[in-house]
Amino acid sequence: MPPVPVAESPGQAQVDRDWMLLALEAAAAGGRAGEVPVGAVLIRAGECLARAHNAPIAAHDPTAHAEIRVLRQAAQAVGNYRLPGTTLYVTLEPCPMCVGAMIHARVARLVYAASDPRTGAAGGALDLVSHPSHNHRLTVTGGVEAERSAELLREFFRARRG
Numbered sequence: 001m002p003p004v005p006v007a008e009s010p011g012q013a014q015v016d017r018d019w020m021l022l023a024l025e026a027a028a029a030g031g032r033a034g035e036v037p038v039g040a041v042l043i044r045a046g047e048c049l050a051r052a053h054n055a056p057i058a059a060h061d062p063t064a065h066a067e068i069r070v071l072r073q074a075a076q077a078v079g080n081y082r083l084p085g086t087t088l089y090v091t092l093e094p095c096p097m098c099v100g101a102m103i104h105a106r107v108a109r110l111v112y113a114a115s116d117p118r119t120g121a122a123g124g125a126l127d128l129v130s131h132p133s134h135n136h137r138l139t140v141t142g143g144v145e146a147e148r149s150a151e152l153l154r155e156f157f158r159a160r161r162g
Contacts, residue, residue: 093120113149
């Protein structure tokens with residue numbers, strides 16, 4: 001079962017919504033570019049280190065998921081592949097590849113909008129976040145602005161099939 005939307009405090013819940021809205025803007029930009037509308041932002045100490053949307057089609061790169069792109073951008077910006085103390089906001093529950101990258105980067109917290117029961121790896125289809133073999137744990141909050149994200153995805157696929 002995916003994590004329920006639980007924030008540390010009412011103030012944190014509002015901060016999470018605000019950053020998720022920025023991720024949703026990135027997702028919408030990806031949708032307009034013909035990519036599956038998933039967006040992500042990476043935050044540390046109240047500062048946005050990176051923002052991106054899915055781009056595997058445009059980049060001809062199966063790893064160009066929004067989460068991977070923000071991790072790469074932030075690592076370049078700070079000069080280190082380790083990104084401790086960061087929070088990654090993403091509009092769709094991450095896949096196994098993206099969760100693995102977050103663990104390797106030492107992301108402290110993951111906040112996602114819509115659950116992905118087919119390929120999500122933070123409690124949806126799999127729970128790689130809590131797998132006992134990992135030496136790093138990140139906290140997870142799911143469901144922040146879930147309906148907005150789900151509607152963006154539904155609209156995108158409806159138009160593609162229509």
